[in-house]
Amino acid sequence: MVTNITNPGRSGLADWLIQRVSAVILALYTLFIVGYLLFNPGLDYIAWSGLFSQAWMRIFSLLAFVSLAAHAWVGLWIVTTDYLNKWVGIRLAVQTFIILAVFVFLVWGIQVLWGA
């Protein structure tokens, strides 16, 4: 057993599952957005903001944002443990920066969804 404290799930199994479930959610969200843009060629501000004022779209979007945050955290954590494997100080600093950035972007995303 190898101990870890800066990965989101604390366990490799949890991280692995988070990575896969969030990937499926992101794929569905991407397909939906691309499909929506293709089927609404003359899209204007009213229609676009109308879409995002509906509760289900906000929930779906928030789900996608949370998935993106988790997916990025797991993925970049793995990248740092490979490529920064010899430099503990730099690795910890980069991991902390990634976690803080993920948090900032997530809160910003929530504000965009429910603001305005």
Place this chain on the structure above:
Amino acid sequence: MSTLQVSLYRYNPETDSAPYMQEFQIDTQGRDLMVLNVLELIKEQDSTMVYRRSCREGVCGSDGMNMNGKNGLACVTPLSDVVRNNKLVLRPLPGLPVIRDLVVDMGIFYRQYERIQPYLQNDDPTPAIERLQSPEDRDKLDGLYECILCACCSSSCPSFWWNPDKFVGPAGLLQSYRFLADSRDTATRDRLADLEDPFSVFRCRGIMNCVSVCPKGLNPTRAIGKIREMLLTNAT
């Protein structure tokens, strides 16, 4: 053309400040020799070069090395399989410390093997005769027990290069699954608990270098997938 151009990795830490490649011209007399035979011919030209070998028939696993960029056993690899443009480049197994020439220190590889407790564990009272197993349960060990620990797979795995102290590696995980799959072993839960961290098993990214190089034709990637399935079943 029967003269083979061989480029051999040389390093003797007692006399060389850095490793270098030494060129040899080897007369194969047009025969499709095994790479090990070529090493024997090189040894006749320069007796200071060092490599490991023993059984010379792919059973002992001593002569694992990197031949034209691909790991394998020199004794069971014919020249026709690896030689391109009449050139052969021989290097030690990648990712392991070099002791001298083609001889590597396998300590870190063996430590990961030791970590997965590669022996049968059973809490039940010892029966009067041997522990029995159905033919079906015995069949589950096929493709797992044949590993000879030559390290060709683990030393071709980038995840093992990065984290050889944390990632068990394909050879160790194949053996780990060999005991997880054994109907006579009762330590399954403890074995799984030791593997669920982000490194031991999950550092495998499924690129299947291990499958591509295994001289025994085994499939560590499939065994790793089975371990993941067992972990998931156990934890959900």
